[in-house]
Amino acid sequence: MRVKGGSGKTMAVSLEQDPLVHAALLSIDLKTGYVKAMVGGRDFQESQFNRAIQAKRQAGSAFKPLIYASAIDKGYTPATVIVDSPIIYDGTQDYQSWKPRNYEERFYGPTTLRKALAKSRNVITVKIVQDIEIPYVTQYARKLGIESPLNDDLSMALGSSSVSLLELTKAYAVFGNQGRRVKPIFIKKIAGRGGNVLEEKVPPAGRVSSLHRGEDGAEGTDGAAEQVISPETAYIITNLLEGVVRNGTGWRAKALGRPCAGKTGTTDDYSDAWFIGYTTDLITGVWVGFDQEKPLGKDETGSRAACPIWLDYMKTVLDEKPIKHFPVSPRIVFAKIDPDTGLLASSSSGSAFFECFKEGTAPTRPSEKKGSRSTEFFKFDMTRPPR
Numbered sequence: 001m002r003v004k005g006g007s008g009k010t011m012a013v014s015l016e017q018d019p020l021v022h023a024a025l026l027s028i029d030l031k032t033g034y035v036k037a038m039v040g041g042r043d044f045q046e047s048q049f050n051r052a053i054q055a056k057r058q059a060g061s062a063f064k065p066l067i068y069a070s071a072i073d074k075g076y077t078p079a080t081v082i083v084d085s086p087i088i089y090d091g092t093q094d095y096q097s098w099k100p101r102n103y104e105e106r107f108y109g110p111t112t113l114r115k116a117l118a119k120s121r122n123v124i125t126v127k128i129v130q131d132i133e134i135p136y137v138t139q140y141a142r143k144l145g146i147e148s149p150l151n152d153d154l155s156m157a158l159g160s161s162s163v164s165l166l167e168l169t170k171a172y173a174v175f176g177n178q179g180r181r182v183k184p185i186f187i188k189k190i191a192g193r194g195g196n197v198l199e200e201k202v203p204p205a206g207r208v209s210s211l212h213r214g215e216d217g218a219e220g221t222d223g224a225a226e227q228v229i230s231p232e233t234a235y236i237i238t239n240l241l242e243g244v245v246r247n248g249t250g251w252r253a254k255a256l257g258r259p260c261a262g263k264t265g266t267t268d269d270y271s272d273a274w275f276i277g278y279t280t281d282l283i284t285g286v287w288v289g290f291d292q293e294k295p296l297g298k299d300e301t302g303s304r305a306a307c308p309i310w311l312d313y314m315k316t317v318l319d320e321k322p323i324k325h326f327p328v329s330p331r332i333v334f335a336k337i338d339p340d341t342g343l344l345a346s347s348s349s350g351s352a353f354f355e356c357f358k359e360g361t362a363p364t365r366p367s368e369k370k371g372s373r374s375t376e377f378f379k380f381d382m383t384r385p386p387r
Contacts, residue, residue: 032203062265118248264302
């Protein structure tokens with residue numbers, strides 16, 4: 001490897017020990033689907049295995065935004081309060097009992113949906129999946145572009161299913177693209193020796209198409225963007241993921257210095273570290289891990305191992321690009337709520353803030369005193385919140 005020294009001269013350098021850990025990065029233009037960058041590993045001469053599209057690894061908490069989006073479309077709101085409390089699932093003859101736990105090894109009691117995602121609370125996510133049911137979450141993930149097999153049990157909530165970086169990045173792209181799914185374009189055009197264009201991929205240019213079936217019987221679109229979820233749901237999830245960056249596990253991404261949304265992911269024993277994040281125009285996913293699954297090291301989370309790679313790349317490619325804010329759907333309303341109760345803020349509320357809701361879903365009852373709770377209170381007996 002050659003680098004420039006302080007005098008401006010180029011020097012040949014090499015690592016004393018070749019690292020064994022690998023990383024993958026995939027960056028896609030949200031509007032066109034053009035793949036702007038793809039890194040499949042540390043050294044192509046050493047390994048031609050493309051970890052950005054060929055590797056299937058457990059997603060960990062990076063899978064949670066897909067679950068929260070499905071919950072939003074089932075009647076949840078960012079202000080829905082869920083109890084973060086111990087729960088044990090009885091085992092069978094073949095399986096032991098299961099007690100999901102949070103990363104911090106403690107429980108936090110009644111928690112809003114927004115805070116649960118920002119702090120990546122595992123137990124709350126498991127309760128959500130139990131409520132909205134596994135088949136619905138699976139179908140929703142398919143709609144967002146996840147094609148890999150998904151575990152048919154509640155461990156799905158913790159990202160136990162293995163997916164590719166491409167799949168996960170495509171799914172997040174739907175949130176950043178106002179609910180539209182665009183097929184990634186890896187090759188823009190192929191030209192002959194004389195410059196004549198043999199084949200060219202033209203981006204959708206904002207056109208929306210419904211799903212159609214081709215002559216070969218395969219489903220697909222004509223290259224146009226396909227509206228797979230509502231712009232309102234997409235905006236709410238984007239807004240929640242902005243909160244993950246501002247106040248949660250994705251805090252390192254704040255150093256980008258512009259509006260961005262994203263989520264970390266870490267698997268058991270720190271074997272896989274993820275960060276998927278986006279701005280208004282560009283989405284980038286990063287994975288870090290060993291080819292043969294083993295721990296990266298204590299506390300090597302998605303925030304610590306993957307997010308700095310994302311940040312370094314995004315700072316470089318977005319340098320001198322205009323700063324833009326995420327567009328708000330016209331059918332989104334904002335209401336000032338009490339962050340502890342999920343109800344409308346009152347004089348007794350402490351750090352009240354404006355929360356986003358789909359029209360007709362904002363709370364109507366004020367928080368009369370500390371300790372009052374939203375009627376959308378997720379009971380310990382797992383009863384469904386009112387719809």
